[in-house]
Amino acid sequence: MLLAVLLPFIIAIFIPFLSKWKEKLHTGFFVTAVPVVIFIYFAQFLGAGFEPVTREYSWIPSLDINILFYLDGLSLLFVLLISGIGSLVAFYSIYYLHKSEQLGHFYVYFLLFMGSMLGVVLSDNVFVLYTFWEFTSLSSFLLIGFWNYKERSRYGALKSMLITVFGGLSLLGGLVFMSVITGTTSIQQMIRQQELILNHEFFPLILVFILLGAFTKSAQFPFHIWLPDAMEAPTPVSAYLHSATMVKAGIYLVARFSPMLSASxxxxxxxxxxxxxxxxxxxxxxxxxxxxxxxxxxxxxxxxxxxxxxxxxxxxxxxxxxxxxxxxxxxxxxxxxxxxxxxxxxxxxxxxxxxxxxxxxxxxxxxxxxxxxxxxxxxxxxxxxxxxxxxxxxxxxxxxxxxxxxxxxxxxxxxxxxxxxxxxxxxxxxxxxxxxxxxxxxxxxxxxxxxxxxxxxxxxxxxxxxxxxxxxxxxxxxxxxxxxxxxxxxxxxxxxxxxxxxxxxxxxxxxxxxxxxxxxxxxxxxxxxxxxxYRIVPGVLSLNKFYDGLVDRTVSYSSIVTKSYMNGSLGRYVRLIIAAIVIAGFGIMAATDGFHLETSNLAEITVTELFVAFMMIIAAIGTIIVNNRIAAILILGVVGYGLSLLFVIYRAPDLALTQFIIETVTLALFLLVFYHLPKLEKKNESTSTKTLNLVISVGFGALMTMVAISAHSSKMFDSIADYFIENSYKLGGGDNIVNVILVDMRGLDTLFEITVLGIAAMAIYGLIRLRGSKKEEE
Structure with missing residues (x-):
């Protein structure tokens, strides 16, 4: 059954290669075989003694998201319609679409849509269903806008996607609510707990969210306005999407969830x-x-x-x-x-x-x-x-x-x-x-x-x-x-x-x-x-005009808001980004009781550490006030090397070595390109701008400080340190716990860190070679 659902996606990969033979044999002949095979497979389940069939395939078990297919009478009806009508439409398109068309694109979109619809009607896991649901919106957007050189085709495709995706997001909200309430992601298990859903205080929201998803997809009033504009698609698309499949997805959703919702x-x-x-x-x-x-x-x-x-x-x-x-x-x-x-x-x-x-x-x-x-x-x-x-x-x-x-x-x-x-x-x-x-x-x-x-x-x-x-x-x-x-x-x-x-x-x-x-x-x-x-009812009233006005105003107001901060000033961009991080960071810490300081397990602070820290503070301030570029780079290096020294003092040689290497690479890189850096000149900024910069800088520094303190002091989960202590030698065969973690338990992470360092080294080497070649030319 999994292969039957994935077959359209698999064949879609090969369509670009098959379409190269379209001068000899229309691509539609290859595609027609796909729904025919699917139809024949599922037709075997027809009969008076049919019993529901369940198939489960592991996907993300930790989140209770597995590919769970449930084939009963309702899903079988839709599967046979999707594959049966799909076979006829694919065959019809052979004679409707000329070989000069972009057949490769068309049939890829067609197969993607077919596979998505099969996934919708067979999925018993609500989040897998939602994934396929949104795939139908995306693939139908591509099919409706297939003749993208036509303005009306682009308009119809965008309109259908905006309305159906809006409904899809509403549907996701309802599915999340039901999943949390029932403690399961299986539709059939949710149906068995229908009383729990019906009696829950959030049931009205669930009902509205689910029905919004269904109504937008199945073109119910007043969300029906996307369907007439979708007629700009090629006729095979209209015959498939808008008579037998996509618009029936909303019908299927209401039918599937009606056992748990219809009691209201x-x-x-x-x-x-x-x-x-x-x-x-x-x-x-x-x-x-x-x-x-x-x-x-x-x-x-x-x-x-x-x-x-x-x-x-x-x-x-x-x-x-x-x-x-x-x-x-x-x-x-x-x-x-x-x-x-x-x-x-x-x-x-x-x-x-x-x-x-x-x-x-x-x-x-x-x-x-x-x-x-x-x-x-x-x-x-x-x-x-x-x-x-x-x-x-x-x-x-x-x-x-x-x-x-x-x-x-x-x-x-x-x-x-x-x-x-x-x-x-x-x-x-x-x-x-x-x-x-x-x-x-x-x-x-x-x-x-x-x-x-x-x-x-x-x-x-x-x-x-x-x-x-x-x-x-x-x-x-x-x-x-x-x-x-x-x-x-x-x-x-x-x-x-x-x-x-x-x-x-x-x-x-x-x-x-x-x-x-x-x-x-x-x-x-x-x-x-x-x-x-019709001149009286509806007369000049039109839901399409309301939609067009809403979209136009949204674009207009969005443009105004965007232009208010996207003015080309890098300084403004940095201020906005950092200010947003500060506000969001402190807000989350306040909401989660993050301002917690635990000092009982801290090491003693000696004069040595205080001296190093004091030198780092002086160097950090020095980078702000110095006017010489080389001096600023060297002073900035004092901060990084000072941190390496603190790692050494607190017996973390691995971290010290890593920090030392990174700081050396960064310092060397700055020294290589400092000639091209802008001159350090004082800008004539207003007092309010300077004050804002100071507030944002101090706020961001305070946030990083509080995050570090909170990360050490707040123990929301049990420490994993004991696990490493107990198992580092057994699993990694090493006495150095840090080395075992880096090499064995976090081997891929370490590999990518080494890769980053290697890329940085190659970049520096390239800059050195480039600078040397320019000197030779001069």
Whole structure:
């Protein structure tokens, strides 16, 4: 299983070499094999008798951070979507991306994203999950900005990363809280301690942090604004990231953590409300769009909102419907993105105002679009899988758990109406997409290219996905017990025995579906008459304007703050750095009771030590007031050699020798370059600047003094000296404890210290040679 997750990362290393053969064989053929192998491996776990599988690999055991994979029904659903849709997208990209593109870059980013998503859905360790979570943000940033020569691509990539990384940091906060409260980093062990989390005083913060991470990733209102701009990515990226994988990561997170969070009424209130609002707003705004991928972007937002709402409902029917719709949405939305790419590829335009009548020119593509768009609309036909999960959505909306108090009771009364409202516009944008593109009069004069059917290779992937739409619609039971039921069980924790069938009689959900079709048909036929409503709602209001203003102001204010201290003055930089160290250092010492002086175990101070110390103080002051460069260098050496002498007096010959060598090297280096040093001249500084310099200097000296005293006096941990005394001869075979520590127990540290000294020696030798060669030239 570890190899299956790491396989995309491993192959990504070799893509730059494989892409050199792209003139003979498209790089996509090599890449397609990766998700196919992963899909075949995980498909073996399908079956009615499937039991969760756990795999653990040691990583950082001291911090309880190990690579712990947990494969249950939920993670298996997502793994098969990631690898299955990934295989189709990789194959589709072979015909979509020309060999002249930077294929090496594209497929490296693609594989990095695939591996990251696999890590997210399989990780049971919360910090490993977070690591992969942020990798998805980084790799999706690279994929969205693949055409980096386009300003809109760069804008969309940055926007997606800023919003999703903000959510990722919030997620990390929630994970840290839960880890500290439960004393474990395992999600499954946290679920077993759900009462501890629910009753903790920080539970509201945990809930907000986790949901912020999920909402930003799955494009829930008001964080949905990054998804439409991400459509600037190549269509294979949109078909993969924004229909089946990345945007579903937030859905997965809510589903995975719902067992420990859903017992709270606030989980129902926040998640269900966010989902329903996102459904209504996304479907309403989709009809406003004129770009095919823009329509699909807002349709994705609305569909994600519907799934999120069902996870918030939390009932058996709702959970089952949510899991079922995750699969259905991947089939019809993935195919629709590919169809939009085909239209763009074969006509040169995605503007629906210029399209129309393409069924004559692209009959196969139009047929695929018909099945996919009608399935997305939830049209009640037995061969369309979208209707089944849409019907279950209505069923779950009208059969919520009863409550008579508070906000939850009010929400439960209006959710069925909002579900119908959002579904009406879902029907409208589905019909708008299909009929606006493939029916009506063809506008060939406005198209950059004469339309014609796509090559067969480009049609294979959407054909397979549409076949999935039809097969699931005709035979829903084949994916129920061995697949969907296990995923729903993993979310809710109890067995699901839901039977999927097309006809249940004249029920309220079926009447709601007929209502959607009736009102949706009226709105589609009268689209031109009511479309001006968008001038009123949202009108001039725009969350994108708020985002742009926030980013612009942040950049502007940051620039002002930066320019206030980044003025080119090295003196100011040094003052700011040292002042910050002094303030932070004394602040931490005050907060941790660091001002502690222990004198009981100190050696006696004799006249010799006092004399040496006095000479060092005089020399240090002398370096400040002397005006001769050579004199300043020599006097500064007195300080270093004085310290070496103190080491000798206190019987630390090893330290004395080290200090002596360093001081000699430093002194020699200064003497070699003193000719190039600036002249020592008194600057005409103001009294306030001199006073500030004095305060900072004295403060920094006092801090170093207090740190040294505190380090000696504060014993927060047991001394390791006894261990060295007892084991230096046994382990190192030496009587000199210091030598054993340096050579054996800290051998690597000593090696690097010697390396530093060697580099310094070579630098000095180089300076000597350089100076000698210049004299010869003169």
């Amino acid at each position: 009424d606030w989980f129902f209130i926040i998640v269900s409300t966010a989902g329903i609002v996102t459904l209504c707003w996304g479907s309403y705004m989709a009809v406003r769009q004129t770009d095919l991928k823009g329509i699909l972007a807002f349709s994705t937002i609305s569909q994600l909102g519907m799934i999120m709402a069902m996870l918030g409902f939390g009932t058996k029917v709702a959970i089952f419907a949510a899991v079922f719709h995750i699969l259905n949405h991947a089939t019809f939305k993935g195919s629709l993105f590919m169809i939009a790419g085909i239209v763009d590829h074969e006509t040169g335009s995605r503007d629906i105002r210029k399209l129309g009548g393409l069924m004559t020119f692209l009959p196969v593509t139009a047929t695929l679009a018909l099945f996919a768009s009608f399935s997305m609309a939830g049209v009640p036909l037995p061969f369309l899988n979208g209707f089944y999960s849409k019907e279950l959505f209505f069923d779950s909306a009208i059969n919520l758990e009863q409550t008579t108090t508070g906000i939850a009771a009010f929400l439960k009364t209006i959710f069925p109406y909002l579900a119908v409202f959002g579904s009406i516009f879902t029907f409208v944008y589905s019909m708008y997409f299909f009929f606006g593109t493939f029916r009506g009069k063809a506008n060939l004069d406005e198209l950059p290219k004469k339309p014609h059917e796509a090559p067969f290779g480009m049609l294979v992937s959407p054909m397979i996905l549409v076949a999935g739409v039809i097969i699931i619609g005709l035979f829903p039971q084949i994916i129920n017990e061995p697949f969907i039921a296990h995923a729903a069980t993993a979310v809710k924790g109890f067995e699901f025995t839901k039977h999927i069938s097309f006809w249940h009689g004249i029920t309220l959900p079926f009447i709601m579906s007929l209502t959607v079709i009736a009102f949706g048909t009226v709105l589609v036929l009268s689209l031109t008459k009511w479309r001006s409503v």
